[in-house]
Amino acid sequence: MKIRRILSVFLLAVLLSGLFCLPQAYAITDPDIKAKAALLVDNDTGVVLYDKNANTQQYPASITKIMVALLVLDAVDRGELKLDQPITASAAALADLTEDSSTADIVEGETLTVEQLLYCMMVVSANEVGNIFAEALDGSIPAFVERMNQRAQELGCTNTHFVNTSGLHDPQHYTSAWDIYLITREAMKYPMFMTVCDSKSYTVPATNKSEERELHSTNCLISNWRILGYIYDDAHGIKTGTTDEAGHCLVSSAVRNGRTLVSVVLGAQIPEDGTLMSFTETSRLFDWGFDNFEPITVLEEEKLYSVPVSLSKETDTVMVHPQATTQVILPKGLDPESDLAYTLDLPESVEAPITAGDVLGSVTVSYNGQDYVTVPLLALTDVSSSSFLVGKNAVQTFLDRTIVKVGIVALLVLIVLLMIWLKLIRPRRRYGRGGKRYRRTTPSYRGRRR
Numbered sequence: 001m002k003i004r005r006i007l008s009v010f011l012l013a014v015l016l017s018g019l020f021c022l023p024q025a026y027a028i029t030d031p032d033i034k035a036k037a038a039l040l041v042d043n044d045t046g047v048v049l050y051d052k053n054a055n056t057q058q059y060p061a062s063i064t065k066i067m068v069a070l071l072v073l074d075a076v077d078r079g080e081l082k083l084d085q086p087i088t089a090s091a092a093a094l095a096d097l098t099e100d101s102s103t104a105d106i107v108e109g110e111t112l113t114v115e116q117l118l119y120c121m122m123v124v125s126a127n128e129v130g131n132i133f134a135e136a137l138d139g140s141i142p143a144f145v146e147r148m149n150q151r152a153q154e155l156g157c158t159n160t161h162f163v164n165t166s167g168l169h170d171p172q173h174y175t176s177a178w179d180i181y182l183i184t185r186e187a188m189k190y191p192m193f194m195t196v197c198d199s200k201s202y203t204v205p206a207t208n209k210s211e212e213r214e215l216h217s218t219n220c221l222i223s224n225w226r227i228l229g230y231i232y233d234d235a236h237g238i239k240t241g242t243t244d245e246a247g248h249c250l251v252s253s254a255v256r257n258g259r260t261l262v263s264v265v266l267g268a269q270i271p272e273d274g275t276l277m278s279f280t281e282t283s284r285l286f287d288w289g290f291d292n293f294e295p296i297t298v299l300e301e302e303k304l305y306s307v308p309v310s311l312s313k314e315t316d317t318v319m320v321h322p323q324a325t326t327q328v329i330l331p332k333g334l335d336p337e338s339d340l341a342y343t344l345d346l347p348e349s350v351e352a353p354i355t356a357g358d359v360l361g362s363v364t365v366s367y368n369g370q371d372y373v374t375v376p377l378l379a380l381t382d383v384s385s386s387s388f389l390v391g392k393n394a395v396q397t398f399l400d401r402t403i404v405k406v407g408i409v410a411l412l413v414l415i416v417l418l419m420i421w422l423k424l425i426r427p428r429r430r431y432g433r434g435g436k437r438y439r440r441t442t443p444s445y446r447g448r449r450r
């Protein structure tokens with residue numbers, strides 16, 4: 001008996017230990033990115049995978065030039081500029097360059113095309129180019145900076161204020177990782193933007209002031225021309241930025257297995273061993289995102305729900321289904337059936353007639369209290385209405401209106417008052433009020449006297 005008891009306790013202990021040792025694939029370890037702020041977003045769905053101080057104000061340095069590029073491409077899209085349009089650099093555009101400024105060595109009076117200037121600005125981070133574009137588009141640098149701030153507001157940026165086109169330090173020139181993502185996401189909609197900022201190098205043809213010159217990217221994730229050891233095979237673009245106050249900053253994208261991630265790393269520092277942390281931390285962030293998250297099908301188009309139907313003799317329910325099979329980027333290993341929450345937004349009933357494809361409601365998919373996607377629910381089939389039931393309902397609806405109810409009550413009151421008047425008040429008025437009644441008599445005929 002004692003042996004059986006010991007054996008039972010042993011088996012129970014084994015079972016319990018097994019429960020606690022079950023692997024939880026979605027218990028993801030924080031990557032602990034070494035930077036003042038960092039952000040990782042699945043660009044196809046907008047799902048934020050990592051957030052470290054993403055909404056705090058930071059100095060962006062040359063990340064600023066993404067906004068300049070966006071405004072230039074906006075202008076090209078509107079027809080205000082052309083990529084092959086020549087622009088000549090003025091003395092004012094070159095005036096605020098410091099000795100240590102990143103530059104494409106453009107000089108006063110030199111003429112380059114819009115496309116060439118974009119490469120100069122995004123590949124080698126030429127500070128003078130933003131000012132050249134500012135004068136070309138708005139006539140002055142302050143006017144263009146005002147346009148930069150206006151565009152930021154249009155994109156929903158709430159922690160951004162620009163005072164120059166280059167990102168050279170100014171206490172009033174700031175943004176946030178999230179705002180940078182909003183600006184970058186908009187710029188990425190232009191194929192030309194990614195073509196330019198994903199270039200490892202670019203050859204500027206000879207100009208009226210210069211021989212042909214070769215530009216090499218400042219982004220060590222895509223180019224090892226400057227420094228070896230930081231190449232990330234899946235990386236594409238986008239922009240570096242560095243000042244003493246901002247630290248080392250990098251916005252990048254990476255594509256793997258059809259998925260696109262966008263990262264923002266701000267304020268990374270260089271440790272004693274000289275490691276360029278903006279690049280290593282971005283690479284770690286990308287690996288973490290690709291390794292720990294995956295597209296998970298959370299809704300099948302064939303999934304059916306029922307909704308009661310009124311005004312039809314054909315059926316009393318109609319089936320609805322999600323508009324499309326839907327995938328969401330979620331931690332690997334999740335079981336959609338047990339780990340996700342599905343919230344239906346459907347009416348208590350719907351009225352016929354119904355046409356297949358009508359939107360009758362929606363379903364929201366959530367994980368850990370966060371809503372990830374809301375999908376419309378569509379009617380699966382047509383449902384015809386009954387003329388008799390529709391008419392009956394119309395009458396009932398009419399009668400249920402407050403003004404109609406008040407009118408009916410008023411009419412009944414009037415009828416009652418009329419009846420009272422006919423029975424009581426009218427007879428009195430006929431014979432006078434309060435007087436003595438006289439009866440008129442006719443003398444009987446007694447014949448003529450003879």
